[in-house]
Amino acid sequence: xxxxxxxxxxxxxxxxxxxxxxxxxxxxxxxxxxxxxxxxxxxxxxxxxxxxxxxxxxxxxxxxxxxxxxxxxxxxxxxxxxxxxxxxxxxxxxxxxxxxxxxxxxxxxxxxxxxxxxxxxxxxxxxxxxxxxxxxxxxxxxxxxxxxxxxxxxxxxxxxxxxxxxxxxxxxxxxxxxxxxxxxxxxxxxxxxxxxxxxxxxxxxxxxxxxxxxxxxxxxxxxxxxxxxxxxxxxxxxxxxxxxxxxxxxxxxxxxxxxxxxxxxxxxxxxxxxxxxxxxxxxxxxxxxxxxxxxxxxxxxxxxxxxxxxxxxxxxxxxxxxxxxxxxxxxxxxxxxxxxxxxxxxxxxxxxxxxxxxxxxxxxxxxxxxxxxxxxxxxxxxxxxxxxxxxxxxxxxxxxxxxxxxxxxxxxxxxxxxxxxxx
Amino acid sequence: xxxxxxxxxxxxxxxxxxxxxxxxxxxxxxxxxxxxxxxxxxxxxxxxxxxxxxxxxxxxxxxxxxxxxxxxxxxxxxxxxxxxxxxxxxxxxxxxxxxxxxxxxxxxxxxxxxxxxxxxxxxxxxxxxxxxxxxxxxxxxxxxxxxxxxxxxxxxxxxxxxxxxxxxxxxxxxxxxxxxxxxxxxxxxxxxxxxxxxxxxxxxxxxxxxxxxxxxxxxxxxxxxxxxxxxxxxxxxxxxxxxxxxxxxxxxxxxxxxxxxxxxxxxxxxxxxxxxxxxxxxxxxxxxxxxxxxxxxxxxxxxxxxxxxxxxxxxxxxxxxxxxxxxxxxxxxxxxxxxxxxxxxxxxxxxxxxxxxxxxxxxxxxxxxxxxxxxxxxxxxxxxxxxxxxxxxxxxxxxxxxxxxxxxxxxxxxxxxxxxxxx
Numbered sequence: 001x002x003x004x005x006x007x008x009x010x011x012x013x014x015x016x017x018x019x020x021x022x023x024x025x026x027x028x029x030x031x032x033x034x035x036x037x038x039x040x041x042x043x044x045x046x047x048x049x050x051x052x053x054x055x056x057x058x059x060x061x062x063x064x065x066x067x068x069x070x071x072x073x074x075x076x077x078x079x080x081x082x083x084x085x086x087x088x089x090x091x092x093x094x095x096x097x098x099x100x101x102x103x104x105x106x107x108x109x110x111x112x113x114x115x116x117x118x119x120x121x122x123x124x125x126x127x128x129x130x131x132x133x134x135x136x137x138x139x140x141x142x143x144x145x146x147x148x149x150x151x152x153x154x155x156x157x158x159x160x161x162x163x164x165x166x167x168x169x170x171x172x173x174x175x176x177x178x179x180x181x182x183x184x185x186x187x188x189x190x191x192x193x194x195x196x197x198x199x200x201x202x203x204x205x206x207x208x209x210x211x212x213x214x215x216x217x218x219x220x221x222x223x224x225x226x227x228x229x230x231x232x233x234x235x236x237x238x239x240x241x242x243x244x245x246x247x248x249x250x251x252x253x254x255x256x257x258x259x260x261x262x263x264x265x266x267x268x269x270x271x272x273x274x275x276x277x278x279x280x281x282x283x284x285x286x287x288x289x290x291x292x293x294x295x296x297x298x299x300x301x302x303x304x305x306x307x308x309x310x311x312x313x314x315x316x317x318x319x320x321x322x323x324x325x326x327x328x329x330x331x332x333x334x335x336x337x338x339x340x341x342x343x344x345x346x347x348x349x350x351x352x353x354x355x356x357x358x359x360x361x362x363x364x365x366x367x368x369x370x371x372x373x374x375x376x377x378x379x380x381x382x383x384x385x386x387x388x389x390x391x392x393x394x395x396x397x398x399x400x401x402x403x404x405x406x407x408x409x410x411x412x413x414x415x416x417x418x419x420x421x422x423x
Numbered sequence: 424x425x426x427x428x429x430x431x432x433x434x435x436x437x438x439x440x441x442x443x444x445x446x447x448x449x450x451x452x453x454x455x456x457x458x459x460x461x462x463x464x465x466x467x468x469x470x471x472x473x474x475x476x477x478x479x480x481x482x483x484x485x486x487x488x489x490x491x492x493x494x495x496x497x498x499x500x501x502x503x504x505x506x507x508x509x510x511x512x513x514x515x516x517x518x519x520x521x522x523x524x525x526x527x528x529x530x531x532x533x534x535x536x537x538x539x540x541x542x543x544x545x546x547x548x549x550x551x552x553x554x555x556x557x558x559x560x561x562x563x564x565x566x567x568x569x570x571x572x573x574x575x576x577x578x579x580x581x582x583x584x585x586x587x588x589x590x591x592x593x594x595x596x597x598x599x600x601x602x603x604x605x606x607x608x609x610x611x612x613x614x615x616x617x618x619x620x621x622x623x624x625x626x627x628x629x630x631x632x633x634x635x636x637x638x639x640x641x642x643x644x645x646x647x648x649x650x651x652x653x654x655x656x657x658x659x660x661x662x663x664x665x666x667x668x669x670x671x672x673x674x675x676x677x678x679x680x681x682x683x684x685x686x687x688x689x690x691x692x693x694x695x696x697x698x699x700x701x702x703x704x705x706x707x708x709x710x711x712x713x714x715x716x717x718x719x720x721x722x723x724x725x726x727x728x729x730x731x732x733x734x735x736x737x738x739x740x741x742x743x744x745x746x747x748x749x750x751x752x753x754x755x756x757x758x759x760x761x762x763x764x765x766x767x768x769x770x771x772x773x774x775x776x777x778x779x780x781x782x783x784x785x786x787x788x789x790x791x792x793x794x795x796x797x798x799x800x801x802x803x804x805x806x807x808x809x810x811x812x813x814x815x816x817x818x819x820x821x822x823x824x825x826x827x828x829x830x831x832x833x834x835x836x837x838x839x840x841x842x843x844x845x846x
Contacts, residue, residue: 039493039494039497039498039499040498040499040501043498043499045499046499046501049501051501051502054502055497055501055502057497057498057501058493058494058497058498062493063490063493063494066489066490066493067486067489067490070462070481070485070486070489070674071462071481071486074462074478074481074674074675075462075463075466075480075481076462076463076466076468076469078463078469078472078474078478078480078807079474079477079478079807079809080802080807081675082675086675086676112537113536113537113540113723114535114536114697114722114723114724114725114726115697115723115724116695116697116698116699116722116723116724117536117540117695117697117722117723119697120695120697120722128579140709143698144698144701144704144707144708145697145698145699145723147709147710147711148696148697148698148701148710148711149695149696149697151696151710151711152693152694152695152696152711156551156694196707245724251493251497251727251728252497252504252505252509252724252725252726252727252728253509253723253724253725253726253727253728253729254726254728255726256723270575271575271579272539272540272543272572272575273571273572273574273575274537274538274539274540274542274543274568274571274572275539275566275567275568275571276539276568278567278571281567282812283812284567284619284811284812285567286563286570287570287571287574288570288571288574288575299537299539299540299543300536300537300538300539300540300568300676300679301537301538301539301668301675301676302537302675302676303537303675303676303677303678303726303729304674304675304676305674305675305676305677305728305729305732306676306726306728306729309728379503384501384502384503386502388707389705389706389707
């Protein structure tokens with residue numbers, strides 16, 4: 001115990017500096033006032049919410065929107081509301097996601113299903129459009145559901161998986177993909193921001209490489225959507241799937257979104273052909289005829305209530321500007337790394353993320369064998385990061401709802417949690 | 424116009440009787456007070472909501488539950504809430520649906536996805552478990568999404584569809600199924616209550632018939648769940664899928680539920696193997712290992728907000744008792760038929776549903792070529808049935824939120840709408 005405390009005392013001066021730096025950064029932050037838009041941002045029991053990359057905070061506006069929705073729309077318009085707007089929501093809100101966060105023109109993004117189901121649909125549709133090609137390239141560091149869905153489909157179709165292994169602290173490179181891609185490659189499935197390390201892949205270059213070999217590419221943009229500007233149209237991306245409950249603050253389990261480049265719409269077949277993707281859902285036709293455009297990739301009745309909250313966050317992102325959000329995001333992760341180096345480095349904590357901000361999304365992962373035990377204690381203290389086995393603590397920084405002070409106090413709490421004896 | 428008015432005058436006395444009958448039925452209704460639990464039930468602009476079979480009304484309790492959820496749970500517990508209950512919701516609420524409405528023991532019902540996606544998963548899982556069998560039996564009068572999903576899967580797998588044709592006013596019989604079932608039959612896909620006619624199928628007998636031939640049976644219980652007592656366990660049903668936004672009042676596009684008999688869990692494979700069906704979702708394992716039990720049939724992150732409202736209605740159904748609800752349901756459809764015969768019969772309206780209440784769910788369909796035009800006018804008047812092409816007006820009667828007076832006033836309004844010249 002003495003040794004540990006000595007280590008801490010040594011970094012004591014640095015601590016005071018960092019508190020001042022946090023205060024100065026907050027004072028100079030042009031987006032600081034946006035924090036007031038979020039429920040819980042003034043809650044003294046939540047010292048630091050460091051998991052906006054897993055579940056974004058609700059907006060105050062969302063509380064009002066949902067209440068009004070239940071009473072006035074669902075409760076009074078009843079089924080008439082399907083004609084008065086609900087039927088258009090999946091494509092209308094999809095277009096907003098495309099415009100505000102993806103760099104995608106209208107008619108290519110749709111909201112629906114869960115991320116896992118949307119991945120499944122996109123992957124099956126892509127594979128069926130690539131006859132004669134029997135390999136899928138995927139990264140062992142991709143998010144589990146991406147890997148699991150791909151594994152299941154590959155087993156059913158008898159396709160070969162080409163697994164890429166990235167350093168746990170970074171992500172997949174052009175060289176790695178070049179080694180395995182070829183005329184047998186049907187599809188590449190990658191995340192643009194790695195869920196663990198936060199590594200930001202070169203989407204443009206990897207997409208071009210895939211196309212050079214006749215392969216399609218599906219990007220999981222769950223951890224970039226809303227914090228890192230994307231240019232899916234310009235990059236010629238074929239397919240993308242993302243989350244709305246992370247940086248788009250849609251609430252736990254809110255629907256996914258899927259992007260499909262316009263020229264693929266007619267070529268790719270919807271694998272789960274439900275009535276909402278049919279040309280005229282309420283015609284109750286004898287046989288399935290797909291709707292025009294992206295709408296054909298809807299399956300079941302869309303979750304209207306699940307699409308409410310994300311609309312408030314999209315409006316807020318639009319107001320703040322995604323470029324400004326990215327600037328603050330980089331400043332937040334830079335500051336988190338600086339504080340971690342000074343406060344946690346002496347305790348043996350290592351950075352599991354790229355140090356170059358150009359190669360990083362809006363979260364970092366810190367590594368220490370004590371983090372599994374520490375996380376439960378931190379949660380009780382109102383310091384809320386995310387534990388990722390075997391030894392990772394993810395610090396996810398949602399720029400509009402996170403202050404530099406929160407980062408500072410959160411990491412101070414992490415230091416205290418690591419000090420405490422396990423008993 | 425004179426002729427029409429004459430026709431009406433002739434039934435004039437009957438009209439006064441019917442108003443009195445409606446009032447008497449409401450006065451004697453032991454469930455009458457339950458109507459006060461629903462938002463909009465006191466709204467004078469809604470004369471008659473006759474589409475509870477399409478979208479149930481919100482409960483007042485739901486307004487409070489959602490508001491509390493956003494502020495206190497999502498907003499304050501944040502990701503901690505996954506450990507504090509959210510992870511269990513799909514199976515916990517599934518068990519409640521099983522107990523309260525399906526006659527299903529625990530661990531066999533799960534909430535998630537949309538009805539279309541759940542149908543897809545159950546159908547693919549069932550077909551993969553029946554090697555050597557290449558036929559699916561399905562009814563042309565089954566709900567469109569059931570037919571569309573089956574069509575898509577059959578085309579992909581090269582399976583043969585055996586289409587049954589029921590009378591538009593009734594449903595599928597044992598004899599019809601007997602004619603086409605055999606050693607090639609992998610699966611039968613039917614609705615227990617037909618979405619158009621309301622015909623109530625003999626689930627026990629048809630399930631036994633399927634099993635006699637080694638076939639599995641998937642029942643779409645969307646139009647029975649919450650209004651007609653079901654005994655899925657006793658009947659040995661293999662698979663069932665249902666809606667929560669109809670008589671379970673879950674809100675527009677709320678998640679589906681799926682029932683799978685316990686002994687199938689290990690034999691059937693999850694076709695969309697997402698992380699939430701994995702043994703330990705947060706272990707971020709290298710490969711997919713399915714969870715035990717029904718949980719393995721989850722795919723993506725469950726829609727927590729989408730599962731809030733249905734819990735209030737399940738509690739209310741449990742309080743009222745499903746047997747009592749069925750008694751009122753039968754009384755409501757009996758009364759609707761009586762009023763329709765007297766008020767609308769003279770205008771040429773025919774009943775498109777069984778007259779025997781034992782063969783009927785909780786809705787009826789009336790048929791008249793003028794209904795397509797009349798529906799828009801009715802909606803403006805706050806009389807809200809559902810139009811089903813080519814000439815059907817569905818009158819869906821959700822027993823806890825619908826009064827006999829509402830049925831009477833609604834049908835009077837329909838008569839007026841049919842009278843009015845189309846100009």
